[in-house]
Amino acid sequence: MSKMKLRVLILDDETDFADELKEFLQVRDFEVYTANTPGEGFESLRRRPYDLMILDIRLPGMSGLEILKQVRKLYPSMEVIIISGHGDMDTVIQAMRDGAIDYLRKPFRHIDIQLSIERTEKYLHLYRQFREIQDQHSLISTELERLIDRNFIGESRSIRQVLELANTAAKYANTNVLITGESGTGKEIVARIIHFASEQHNHPFCAVNSSAVTDSLLESEFFGHVKGSFTGAVNDKKGYFEIANGGTLFLDEIADMPFPLQAKLLRAIEEKKIKRVGGTDEITVDFRIIAATNHHVETLIESRQFRLDLFHRLNTLTINIPPLRERPEDIEPLLKYFVNYFSVRLNKSMPKINAQLVESLKDYDFPGNVRELRNMVERAMIFCNTQTLSTIDFKLGDKKGGKTSINVALNLEEQEQNLILQALNECGYNQVMAAKMLGISRDSLIRRMKKFNIKIMKESD
Numbered sequence: 357m358s359k360m361k362l363r364v365l366i367l368d369d370e371t372d373f374a375d376e377l378k379e380f381l382q383v384r385d386f387e388v389y390t391a392n393t394p395g396e397g398f399e400s401l402r403r404r405p406y407d408l409m410i411l412d413i414r415l416p417g418m419s420g421l422e423i424l425k426q427v428r429k430l431y432p433s434m435e436v437i438i439i440s441g442h443g444d445m446d447t448v449i450q451a452m453r454d455g456a457i458d459y460l461r462k463p464f465r466h467i468d469i470q471l472s473i474e475r476t477e478k479y480l481h482l483y484r485q486f487r488e489i490q491d492q493h494s495l496i497s498t499e500l501e502r503l504i505d506r507n508f509i510g511e512s513r514s515i516r517q518v519l520e521l522a523n524t525a526a527k528y529a530n531t532n533v534l535i536t537g538e539s540g541t542g543k544e545i546v547a548r549i550i551h552f553a554s555e556q557h558n559h560p561f562c563a564v565n566s567s568a569v570t571d572s573l574l575e576s577e578f579f580g581h582v583k584g585s586f587t588g589a590v591n592d593k594k595g596y597f598e599i600a601n602g603g604t605l606f607l608d609e610i611a612d613m614p615f616p617l618q619a620k621l622l623r624a625i626e627e628k629k630i631k632r633v634g635g636t637d638e639i640t641v642d643f644r645i646i647a648a649t650n651h652h653v654e655t656l657i658e659s660r661q662f663r664l665d666l667f668h669r670l671n672t673l674t675i676n677i678p679p680l681r682e683r684p685e686d687i688e689p690l691l692k693y694f695v696n697y698f699s700v701r702l703n704k705s706m707p708k709i710n711a712q713l714v715e716s717l718k719d720y721d722f723p724g725n726v727r728e729l730r731n732m733v734e735r736a737m738i739f740c741n742t743q744t745l746s747t748i749d750f751k752l753g754d755k756k757g758g759k760t761s762i763n764v765a766l767n768l769e770e771q772e773q774n775l776i777l778q779a780l781n782e783c784g785y786n787q788v789m790a791a792k793m794l795g796i797s798r799d800s801l802i803r804r805m806k807k808f809n810i811k812i813m814k815e816s817d
C-alpha cells in the first residue's frame with residue numbers, strides 16, 4: 357500500500373491535550389492542525405482539505421454531534437473519529453450512526469489512537485482506490501454509450517411503427533427478431549435499441565457480420581473451439597454463441613450465411629446447447645437472435661439460398677424499415693439532427709438550414725438511405741463556410757420523379773443557382789436555350805452549373 361500523508365484536524369477545547377496529540381501524530385508523519393473552538397475548526401476546514409478530523413464531542417458552545425452532522429454533510433470525503441468522555445455511551449452510539457468512523461474514550465493511550473488512525477488510513481486508501489475504479493468504469497461506460505448511437509430519428513408513421521415494434525421486441529427477450537430494409541436504413545441501430553432497452557442490456561450485444569467471416573473459420577467462430585482441435589487452434593476459444601450468452605446475438609446480413617451453417621445455427625437455436633469444435637462437452641447457451649438483411653428473404657428461400665425452417669425461427673417478429681425516399685417527412689428532422697450532430701463533432705457553429713435545401717433533398721432518391729444523408733451532411737458541414745446550409749453545399753445526384761420546386765432564395769448565390777435551375781427546367785435542360793434565357797453565354801452557364809454542382813438531368817429521371 358503506497359503511503360499517503362494524511363492531513364488531520366484535531367478539534368478539542370483542551371489545548372494541552374490537542375497539542376500533545378498533534379506532536380504524537382506529527383512524529384508518525386501526519387500533517388496535523390489543531391483548533392480549540394468550533395469556530396476555529398470550521399475556519400480551518402474552509403482553508404484546506406482534510407482526510408481526517410479528530411473531534412471532541414464535548415465542546416463549549418456547540419454540540420459535538422451537531423458539528424459531526426455538519427462536517428459529514430459539508431465534507432463527505434473526510435472521516436471523523438470522535439473523542440468522548442466517561443458516560444457518553446449514548447452520544448457515542450449516536451455519533452457512529454451519524455457517520456463517525458471510530459471513537460476513543462478519554463483518557464486513551466497513544467497506541468489506541470494510533471490503531472484507530474491506521475484503520476482509518478487503510479479504509480481511506482481502499483475507498484479511494486474503489487472510487488478511482490468506479491470513475492474509470494463510468495468513463496468507459498460513457499465512452500461506450502457515446503459509441504452506441506441509439507438516436508433513431510424520424511417522424512413518419514412508418515418510423516413510429518418501427519419504434520413501437522422495437523419496444524415490443526425489447527419486452528420479450530425470447531423473441532427472435534428479423535429486421536429488413538435497404539442498406540443504410542438503420543437496421544443495426546434498431547437492433548441495438550432493442551437490446552439496450554431490454555432487461556438483458558447489461559449482457560453482451562454480439563454483432564456478427566455473416567459475410568465477413570471466412571468460410572473455413574465459420575464454424576469455430578460461431579461455436580468456438582478447444583485447443584489443438586485444428587492447426588492454429590492454439591488456445592481454447594469461445595465462439596459467438598458463448599460470447600452472446602445471456603444477451604443478444606446480432607446476425608447482420610443473414611442472407612450471406614452459407615447454407616450448411618444455417619442448419620447448424622438452427623440446431624443451436626433450437627437446442628440452446630452447443631459443442632465447441634473439437635470439444636465433447638455440451639455447453640448450455642441462452643441468447644436472443646436479432647437478424648438483419650437487405651435482401652428479400654422470400655426470394656432467397658425460393659431460390660434455395662436460405663432455409664425456410666431457419667427463416668421461421670428468426671422472424672417471430674419482423675421489423676421492416678422502409679427506404680428514406682418513401683418517407684420524405686423524415687428528411688427534415690434527420691437533416692436537423694445530423695447538422696446539429698456534426699456541428700458539435702466538427703466544432704462549428706450551427707448553420708441555418710435553407711428551406712430550398714429540404715425541398716431538394718425530398719426530391720432526391722437516396723439509394724444509400726439515411727447513411728447517405730448522414731455522409732452528405734458531414735461533407736457539407738466540413739466545406740460550408742457560410743451561416744446557411746443550402747443546396748450548393750450538397751452534391752445531389754439523380755432526383756426522384758418530381759420537379760424541384762423553387763422557393764424564395766435567401767442570398768445572392770442561391771438566387772443565382774435557383775435562376776439557373778429554373779431556366780434549365782423550363783428549357784427541358786437545353787443549355788443553349790437556358791443560357792439565352794438567362795442572358796449569359798453557354799460557357800458561363802456551364803461554369804456556373806459546375807460551381808453549383810448542377811448536373812444535367814432529364815425530367816423523366
Ligand SMILES: Nc1ncnc2c1ncn2[C@@H]1O[C@H](COP(=O)(O)OP(=O)(O)OP(=O)(O)O)[C@@H](O)[C@H]1O
Nearest residue numbers: 505507508509539540541542543544545650726727
Ligand atoms: N433513423 C435514423 N436516425 C438516425 N440515424 C440513422 C437513422 N437511420 C440510419 N441512421 C444512420 O445511418 C447509418 C447507417 O445505419 P445502419 O448501419 O444501422 O444501417 P443498416 O441498415 O445496418 O445498413 P447496411 O444494410 O448497409 O448494414 C448509421 O450511421 C446510422 O447512425
Ligand SMILES: [Mg+2]
Nearest residue numbers: 543544608648
Ligand atoms: Mg448494417
